[in-house]
Amino acid sequence: MPSLREQLPWTSAPIIVNAPMAGFAGGKLASAVTLAGGLGMIGGIFSVDDIRKELQIASEAFKSHPTLGSSRTLPVGVGFLTFVLKLEDVLPAVQKFKPAVVWLFASKSLDDYTEWAAAVRKVSPDSKIWIQVGSVTAALHVAKMAQPDVLCLQGADAGGHGFEKCAGIISLLPEASDALAQEGLSQISLVASGGIVDGRGVAAALTLGAQAVVMGTRFLASKEVNVHPGYQAAVLEAQDGGQITTRSKMFDQLRGPNIWPEMYDGRSLMVQSHKDYMNGMGLEEIQKLHGEAVSEDDKGFKAGLQGRAVMWAGTGVGLVKQVDSAKDIVESARRQAKEILEKVARL
Ligand SMILES: Cc1cc2nc3c(=O)[nH]c(=O)nc-3n(C[C@H](O)[C@H](O)[C@H](O)COP(=O)(O)O)c2cc1C
Structure with a gap:
């Protein structure tokens, strides 16, 4: 070979x-x-x-x-x-x-x-x-x-x-x-x-x-x-990759039922949708707020992880400057x- x-x-x-x-x-x-x-x-x-x-x-x-x-x-x-x-x-x-x-x-x-x-x-x-x-x-x-x-x-x-x-x-x-x-x-x-x-x-x-x-x-x-420029800005802003990103299947439920095969989840920056999920907010409410956020001009990408849209990123993100x-x-x-x-x- x-x-x-x-x-x-x-x-x-x-x-x-x-x-x-x-x-x-x-x-x-x-x-x-x-x-x-x-x-x-x-x-x-x-x-x-x-x-x-x-x-x-x-x-x-x-x-x-x-x-x-x-x-x-x-x-x-x-x-x-x-x-x-x-x-x-x-x-x-x-x-x-x-x-x-x-x-x-x-x-x-x-x-x-x-x-x-x-x-x-x-x-x-x-x-x-x-x-x-x-x-x-x-x-x-x-x-x-x-x-x-x-x-x-x-x-x-x-x-x-x-x-x-x-x-x-x-x-x-x-x-x-x-x-x-x-x-x-x-x-x-x-x-x-x-x-x-x-x-x-x-x-x-x-x-x-x-x-x-x-x-x-x-x-x-x-x-x-x-x-999206807002997503790229969040990547540049992120520090301490193991703290600021997480793996979760929740990210795949933001737009509706999770279509991914069972064995997969995804790593994203810990956006507001995830923070709400961890604080006990119901999925339906999270999905509703997500739907509203992604229809705004910034597509749900905000600085300081205030946005609700998923932003896939690995733990190495803290090194990307x-x-x-x-x-x-x-x-x-x-x-x-x-x-x-x-x-x-x-x-
Ligand atoms: C934004 C983003 C989108 C990705 N989309 C795909 C994809 O469509 N297909 C795929 O095989 N892997 C996809 N991956 C995973 C990559 O293949 C790869 O495993 C990953 O980026 C490696 O980790 P790193 O992001 O820390 O470099 C994606 C990764 C990121 C960050």
Whole structure:
């Protein structure tokens, strides 16, 4: 099995990936990350038409590039939330754009990935399959059944949705790596996500055995992300990530019944809706106030966590202090990680 760098030949080590954050990570962000030597990802949610538009934007961005414009696959990844999208709706877009990576996450049953992986490989044999999981058991099961090229081990610090029961990457990644090795499944590359926002986190993940790192929250403060200014301001303002964010299924009930599969919850900044919930306010009242807040001009995003709209963010949010270009984020994380690893190696 070729190494991750060989599979993604335009990348520089260590490989930095932006998370396929649905609605936030579009073609503009993905192409900027790829052009900086990372792996850019586009996040897809309900509409395949929107995903096509974003893939087209990325494709245009590479057109005049001497090598990326003519590569066999489109040098970005696209993420699908498999519990919301229908496989048959997604496949024509995959076949047309041939993304270098197809990222799968949040299936109703872990077995669903097997069908998705096989179908994607059939319509686009050069696309690599990446699947994000949050436990050792899931990593083993998915590795055996769906045979992905890459497993992304998502730790508890991650922003957005993840396994309700999960460990941080510091134990999750090595335990998953050992378990996979024991079953003869070491050919699957492992990448890490959850709480990584700079070169220090990148270096740590590499020493745990990751071959690449995925960052979501850090890219919420990038110039190319699609995010409401009030949400971005709250990310910059946040301090002390373990205190100011929390995991809860309540966030998925703000708009009505929770549609997420049972095993997932999500990490968000502790907005007013959550504070009210903890203080015993009934869900119906919280939903009513939320509905009113998101129809206002600021869409429910207010400074000082006074807003009611959910703002997905990981525990690394306290380290995110400024908005930078995706290029600067990727290059500085890469440079800092290398410097740290060299320094540590001298010890
Ligand atoms: C705003 C936001 C939206 C996200 N949306 C998705 C998504 O649509 N699909 C997905 O697979 N993961 C999604 N994630 C989770 C990421 O894949 C990744 O696990 C996470 O961002 C890593 O943790 P970090 O935010 O601490 O970097 C999202 C994360 C955030 C912060």
